[in-house]
Amino acid sequence: MAKELTKRSDNYSQWYNDLVVKAELAENSAVRGCMVIRPYGYAIWEKMQQELDRMFKETGHSNAYFPLFIPKSFLSREAEHVEGFAKECAVVTHYRLKNDGTGKGVVVDETAKLDEELIIRPTSETIIWNTYKNWIQSYRDLPILVNQWANVVRWEMRTRLFLRTTEFLWQEGHTAHATRDEALEETMKMLDVYTNFSERFMALPVYKGVKTENEKFAGAVDTYTIESLMQDGKALQGGTSHFLGQNFAKAFDVQYLSRDGRLEYVWATSWGVSTRLVGSLIMAHSDDHGLVLPPKLAPIQVVIIPIHKNEKQLTEITEKAMKIKKLLEAKGLTVKYDGSDTQKPGWKFAEYELKGVPVRLAIGPRDLENSTVETSRRDTLKKQVVPADGIDRYVKDLLKDIQQNIYNRALDFRNRNTFRANSWDEFRGVIERKGGFVYAHWDGDPETEARIKDETKATIRCIPFNMDQEEGTCIFSGKPSKRRVLFAVAY
């Protein structure tokens, strides 16, 4: 078979890359670090967008669009923000090309130099808060609950399809509020939206918590995060929700007249998820045969394949298959019938396994005789012959079961790979030999955190919400600690 994948156990990283390319999800482009998202990969992103967009609107948000370009000077207005992003900015310096004189190519027209360089947005807080200044005068103008679907650019040195690319697609919510409490509430509400999306749609359980100073968003007061576990034991940050305090309001002088007539700085949040989620979806559930997609995000939920020896059989099977397709579509399912004659059934089976279609139905001459259908579920690869009568309810239930099973499997894996370490040796042992999440005591010092990272590559993924206060001593420094934090080596 031409499309065989590297095995996960042989080389997880190569397996991932093989899978992304061979399932035609994405590929590297001619531009360093930028990917082409192919139709099948984009269809997964579209399903994600649909659900997220619905959830954003249900929580009162509207979409808008702000410029791709950010004047260079805007970036410097918030000190931590510029520190965080300046080193990875694509910079537009000119606005015209001209003939190179030989007639064969073009060169930059030096007479068309911009007075002030423009940055391609790495994130849009600065241009948006510069805009909000004009939208906000009084408390009546608040809150502003806006989201943007957009492309952003961060000049990454080491890139990886979906997980880390120079250009990526994302959504960024930017909200403005009259009070600190309201902004904090919004921050947590959106973290919950991300949690729901990850667990209910991506079938991917997460740990929630707050980032340390070292790991938070440049310009945030606090960054909240959801963290999930990949099959190689590395963690992945799925989405972040930032409480920005009044930092950007102060940087862009955005004040409002309060109910009692005082001028106050506005409170802010921002929150985002990106095409990186597609990478985590692939990594979390797939196997050596290819993609395993949760039914709720699968572009094709059911594929029907005819098994035939001659044209007459094909015609009869096609007729039956189209009836079943209609029944399933009436239940709201996305169904593909692959009656093409260019490939044999065995090839098709492998192809749709590679592409992660959750349910396969095969119909052969014997099925016609017996009024049966052979079903196969992608998550366990188990087959079952069932009556054609009632196939719609059967498949609907099967998809529900697959969604739940994929989640349970990921939850079980995550739980089995979440450890507690009480000493440095224990900590190193787990991180280096097993991977996974490790709850351990930390003294709260950024310096300690940096040294642990240097020695083990493990970072503090978050200070988790679900942990009780617990006195202890830092695994690295031995100094006192008030609670465990969550460590892992991360993507």
Place this chain on the structure above:
Amino acid sequence: MAKELTKRSDNYSQWYNDLVVKAELAENSAVRGCMVIRPYGYAIWEKMQQELDRMFKETGHSNAYFPLFIPKSFLSREAEHVEGFAKECAVVTHYRLKNDGTGKGVVVDETAKLDEELIIRPTSETIIWNTYKNWIQSYRDLPILVNQWANVVRWEMRTRLFLRTTEFLWQEGHTAHATRDEALEETMKMLDVYTNFSERFMALPVYKGVKTENEKFAGAVDTYTIESLMQDGKALQGGTSHFLGQNFAKAFDVQYLSRDGRLEYVWATSWGVSTRLVGSLIMAHSDDHGLVLPPKLAPIQVVIIPIHKNEKQLTEITEKAMKIKKLLEAKGLTVKYDGSDTQKPGWKFAEYELKGVPVRLAIGPRDLENSTVETSRRDTLKKQVVPADGIDRYVKDLLKDIQQNIYNRALDFRNRNTFRANSWDEFRGVIERKGGFVYAHWDGDPETEARIKDETKATIRCIPFNMDQEEGTCIFSGKPSKRRVLFAVAY
């Protein structure tokens, strides 16, 4: 009233700008030529996207995503293409900023200069055909039917909200075919999709035809267009569909092995519409009171406003209004109930007229007594008191009627402002005094076309499909002509 607009008859251009800003559709940003699309304007674009995306998918297309950046050298591969776009390209030359030394700002890090400059895509034929080269080996890989929703940048010197901005949002379809006929068929199919969308959703009638050599897309063999008429007598190009022949396949060496085993160059099309459509929607239908939106693209189709003197009345009216809202929503309509107490009913009436909500329902104490509702339609501003019973069917029919009426009005206006001119004086007279479309004979010489443009600003919008062959003489040169072409001054 704070939000009064300039009258169309006083200054059409100022009226348009007032309307876009005061109805909170869009505004200029801090970046020259780039706009901020505000939530209400973006909601209109989202409605457009939804319908177009559905139509693209129904005609067999899938979405994908290609890089924002195009290597400079790619642009030079197709001679006409680079000629057309080189002068309006935003160029990325560096990928890092650094501290300016004073600690107050950032400057471009000169050590981070790109070996080859990157262009922000003005359109994506080059990067996409460079990608298709890897996707296409044999006839089995064809056709490729891909669309992309994206932002593009063309460095415009004179910009105008929605109609011409440096950055704009659009969709660009890029298809690859085995034969010339199939590519031509695709080109026309997508022109028809655009026509349907314009006429059935935007309520905007169009003339269809092919562009002249002077006016066609840089790199196309032929560009097909839909052209509509704005209320000031200027034409607007709503969408274009390009037959690219083998131009890009040759430029990027994309060949396929045909069924009979020969290597052939692939045939191509591309087609696009942009946020410019939002501008034309506004210009075509709106009046001195504000926006007039066709119901099929209105973010809010029905607004319900309570008329009350005290809290008790408001409570009763709200109860009734919520029942009606539910009934209307059950019919698939988008309804807003504005029970806010910060503004008086008169202010709300004006506000939703400004925002172009197609149907307004007002409910007062007398309506409660009589079981009636006061309806007002935005297109004619006519009011009618109708029984509350059956209001859902009434409103549904009313919206249908408004959609049709807006179209009929635009069609009538377009037809009344489409002329035939048989001499140069007649031509100039119409173009300069009335505006509108003018069918006139042209000798087919690009030089003549250019001189007509110099003298009158009128361009050939298209060589229309709907014209019979007709011998005549060119209005400008007096040379023989085989058919009339369609002139207008255009946006």
